[in-house]
């Protein structure tokens with residue numbers, strides 16, 4: 001006698017549970033089965049919380065469906081969702097990721113009063129004059145003089161950074177961090193980068209070489225897919 | 229067909245009107261037909277510096293509102309037959325002038341004159357936009373001060389958005405050599421590097437400019453003051469001659485350039 005095909009399979013690993021959901025059945029069928037199965041392996045009140053990775057295969061979850069799934073797994077049953085992994089993405093999301101991870105090349109002088117706003121990484125070939133401002137969701141690379149304001153990771157990415165051939169900026173901004181030029185007259189720096197130093201909890205300026213150590217994921221595409 | 233050049237700066241009081249008057253006069257000295265337009269409605273000055281205030285009957289607003297013909301409003305200079313001034317209105321409502329109106333006037337003047345020099349008001353509002361509307365290119369005036377350079381940069385950014393216009397050129401005005409040497413004024417090279425447009429002239433801070441303005445005789449008419457030579461050099465560069473930048477340093481070199489200039493002029 002052939003067993004009915006399992007729609008939900010649960011596998012225990014050292015890191016926690018992996019929950020495979022069949023990719024071909026309907027969502028409702030899967031949810032019903034999940035409901036029963038998960039309830040039976042639910043940790044007792046005195047046991048530690050177990051983390052769960054959900055693997056969807058070639059199934060795409062709509063927002064409501066994902067909410068429902070989370071509700072069953074963590075709200076009703078005291079599991080912690082570590083990740084929900086699907087092998088498919090919507091074209092829109094893919095395009096947005098691409099947009100976010102592309103390097104946009106701009107060949108222009110950003111003059112006083114001008115603002116350049118970029119989705120993704122910015123490669124500016126030209127200067128940012130005092131009073132000018134460049135903003136990117138990703139990194140800012142300036143082949144030229146940075147005198148004005150540069151803002152990297154404007155949507156909150158702490159791992160972004162700012163590089164310039166020469167920098168004597170009015171301000172550097174990364175994610176929600178802001179640093180400003182000292183009040184005394186100072187020399188600028190050549191070929192350096194600004195990045196967030198987590199320990200000091202502020203933006204620091206350092207030699208470009210440190211990026212090799214501190215920002216391994218220069219490959220923006222993967223970085224942003226992972227960071228969402 | 230003539231060429232229309234707007235003289236602009238962003239910041240007020242850096243020498244737009246002085247530059248307009250002197251470039252216009254210097255071009256007239258070189259036998260070009262020149263028309264100056266004052267677009268600083270309500271704060272007109274160009275007529276005073278040119279010493280033509282007492283001849284004004286109609287002004288630019290009268291032309292735009294059809295109270296007179298363009299020709300009737302033009303004032304012929306005292307010294308040069310082919311130098312004219314279209315004065316600004318002193319009292320009328322500023323909104324009377326529009327970009328369209330300016331363009332029409334300039335198109336008409338270009339038939340007759342080699343150069344139309346437009347004196348722009350300070351600021352970046354409607355007055356600026358009107359002044360720039362009909363121009364083929366711009367000369368940006370700055371002094372060697374931070375705020376002035378910043379505003380010049382702002383203006384250059386705006387000018388670069390004007391599609392019909394050639395890239396602007398720069399005049400650095402009111403240079404004081406000892407301050408530049410001591411580092412109390414921004415260096416010419418630093419200004420040019422920051423603004424990264426062509427430098428078409430540097431003008432020293434010169435008492436003669438003020439004396440001349442008060443007499444209603446632009447300084448370009450005096451033969452040997454430093455500022456006068458600087459303005460005439462700018463005019464020559466506008467005509468396409470390549471003239472080396474005036475040395476800020478030695479008096480001897482200066483004197484030689486004066487002679488050189490007269491040789492060229494004759």
Ligand SMILES: Nc1ncnc2c1ncn2[C@@H]1O[C@H](COP(=O)(O)OP(=O)(O)OP(=O)(O)O)[C@@H](O)[C@H]1O
Pocket residue numbers: 237239240241242243244245246247268273348349350401402403431432433434435437438441455
């Ligand atoms: N090279 C110079 N040397 C000495 N004084 C100068 C020089 N250039 C301009 N000035 C003086 O500076 C003052 C301002 O000049 P001007 O009126 O030409 O400026 P402006 O830019 O037209 O001003 P506004 O913005 O008010 O129209 C005047 O008193 C003028 O005489």
Ligand SMILES: [Mg+2]
Pocket residue numbers: 244245246268273347348349
């Ligand atoms: Mg003026």
